[in-house]
Amino acid sequence: MNKISVSQAWSYATSFFSGQMANHAIVLIGVGIFVPMLLNMLFGGGAAALSDPMAYSMAAMSGAAIVVGILGYILQTGSYFASWRIGLTDGAEPIGGALAFGVVASLPVLLLGLALALVFGLVFVLIFGGAMLPMLMGGGTPGEGALASMGLMVLVLVPAMLFLFVWLAARFCCTGPIMADRRTYNVLTGLGESWRLTAASQWKLCAYFVLLGVVMFVMLGIVGMIAGVSMVAGGASTGGIMTGVVIGSLLVGIPMAFLQVGVPAGIYRALGGDNPAAAFA
Structure with missing residues (x-):
């Protein structure tokens, strides 16, 4: 089993797109970003948010908005x-x-994500609900000791x-590339092989992800400032707000x-993903 x-x-992550950049741009930007954004604007209440945030909050809870959200996730x-x-x-x-x-491979991932969200939600409710229940049943304002706890x-x-x-x-992290490489829809196969593949390098990968997280946090701060400047430059009009939202998105x-x-693909290749015998030995 290889170390990373x-x-x-x-x-490998930065070179993954070389030679096929146009095709990658079509699927990632066109299908993965523009189409969901357009669907949200047209049917999910996104356009309403530009003129009336309250109307958007109501539209976001509608059946059409939920369907658009699920379809956007799948795309x-x-x-x-x-x-x-x-x-x-x-x-x-x-x-x-x-x-x-x-599109087909995203469906089992969606179901797995919903199941995990339900499990983590229940754990959260059990932990914090168990801590809050005695205070709620006792009535009154929680004491300093309870708040400190x-x-x-x-x-x-x-x-x-x-x-x-x-x-x-x-x-x-290698689940998706493994499924794509083997052209399998079985997410459990991808999870199991990724677990084996990353075993020897798990702590290096943790540090790698923390470093990427810091970089993305800084990047999001810069993007937020650029989007804010775009909104200010466009004025308070609907067009100006839409321009800022689109640019920021x-x-x-x-x-x-x-x-x-690119990052999971680079990890997969660095661990021997292009040579299954080396990767999964």
Whole structure:
């Protein structure tokens, strides 16, 4: 089982799109960003937010908005799978076939994500609900001791949860590339192989993800300032607000899409993903 070189993984990540950049741009930007954005503006209440935030909050809870949100997730995640498929086959997979695979492959990922969200939500309710229940049943204002206990619990649990998420991301980061490389829709196969593949380098990968997280945090701050300046320059009109929203969405969405595809693909290749015998030995 191979150990990773972070510099090599980043080199593979940045070179993953070379030779097929136009195809990657079509699936990641066109299908994964523009189409969901357009659907949200037309049917999900996105246009209403520009003139009436309250109307948007009501529209966001409608059935149409939920369907648009699910469809947007499928298109976005499907574009990632399509991009992995295009890159790992060096363009041998046509765009249509890659997109068809990606859309179908995103469905089990969606179901798994919903199941995990339900599990983590229940755990959160059990932990914090169990702590709050005695106070609620007792009535009155919580005492200083109870508030101090709650504060200590938050200080302990929040860093622990963040560490857990980073570690799980490190262990399962190759799931998508493995599924795309094998052209399988079985997400459990991808999870299991990723768990084995990243075992020897899990702590390096954790540090790699923390470093990327810091860089993205700084990048999001810069993008936020640029979007804010665009809104101010456009004035308080609907057009000015829309310009700022679109520019901000593109400035965030495009780099994030390429990172979310390139980083796992680079890790997969650095761990021997191009040579299954070496990767899974």
